[in-house]
Amino acid sequence: MSSHSKNVAIIGAGPAGLMAAEVLAQGGAAVTVYDAMPSAGRKFLMAGRGGLNLTHSEPLPQFLARYREALPHLRAAIEAFPPQALRDWSETLGQETFVGSSGRVFPKAFKASPLLRAWLRRLDSLGARLALRHRWTGWDEQGRLRFETPDGAHIVDIRATVLALGGASWPRLGSDGAWAEILAAKGVKVSPLRPANSGFTVAWSDIFRDRFEGQPLKGVALTSGQATVRGEAIITRAGIEGGAVYALSAELRETILRDGRATLNIALRPDAETGELTVKLSAAKGKQSFSNFLRKAANLSPVAIGLLQESAKTSGSSLAALSPTDLARLIQAVPVQLTGVAPIARAISSAGGISFDELDDAFMLRRLPGMFAAGEMLDWEAPTGGYLLQASFATGAAAGRGALKWLERKI
Incomplete structure (x- = not known):
């Protein structure tokens, strides 16, 4: 690939976005991860404040059933990156895991920060770049990505994009759901964002x-x-x-x-x-x-x-x-x-999001070729217990693989 033909933008520096970035960078793409916040993985760090519940140890058939009506759309992604693969991945970053008495899986360090630091070091070694304080606001007249930054508007011309902007819970950590209006204006069907795992x-x-x-x-x-x-x-x-x-x-x-x-x-x-x-x-x-x-x-x-x-x-x-x-x-x-x-701002996660009918099997938006979506911004929900993070990681990896195939077709 030429330098320009492999440029990829990841929008959102949470688990789904960073996993897509890792898959793409390992595949030879030139990756930049954009995020509106001053640092990466803020909600991920919050999730680990009381102990980072990465995934769950129950047998895969029972595990998959937790996703209920979204299972047909998530099955392939989770089977390609199942709970054991997530545990193995964590251990390659120096963070061994253990199974708690409830069957939930945690890093032995128990916190999210050691895992996130090691992950960001890996991404840096792969050449992935972080562009923080970049809030995505849509496209310019020529179809290029537009970001608002402290220094003004920033325009990016790329070959593929992975959206991983999260839902609308804990908006102060970056996932405020503002992307819903941007995509809806392009004709993308977005189910209303609602509180999930809430009081x-x-x-x-x-x-x-x-x-x-x-x-x-x-x-x-x-x-x-x-x-x-x-x-x-x-x-x-x-x-x-x-x-x-x-x-x-x-x-x-x-x-x-x-x-x-x-x-x-x-x-x-x-x-x-x-x-x-x-x-x-x-x-x-x-x-x-x-x-x-x-x-x-x-x-x-x-x-x-x-x-x-x-x-x-x-x-x-x-x-x-x-x-x-x-x-x-x-x-x-x-x-x-x-x-x-209880208000969505206090919910652990959110339901609603991009309808799976809008995505192909590679997690690409049918109406926006070259643009992929992953994580909590998709229309699924799951209970706490490791299921939320597992699907975010798995769909991020799937979107990354889809974007790689797209780039290969566009050479």
């Missing part, structure tokens, strides 16, 4: 909110419709969030969009039989307070008891007035009315 709003009473904000409900089981998830939920000032809530967020979000609200049922003692709880709750209370009785008889935490009291107030009754049987049933299915979805 929900609840009209808590002031007493409950002030006392239990930030408190976790541990070892609970959450149910929405036919789906039940075990895990942890956290009471927030505005509502409820946490890992088990995120796992149900797609169903809950769609219910709220359709009906204006949704009911989340919380089993506070999912491992206990209702009959067993009824027997314990039938015991004499003596002189102890009712809350202290619940704590001992049903092994409930203060926040769990507070949630029961909140539910009873909402229904216009009191816990003390319930029969042991009804109280046991309530403990196993506390109804929480969700009134809305």
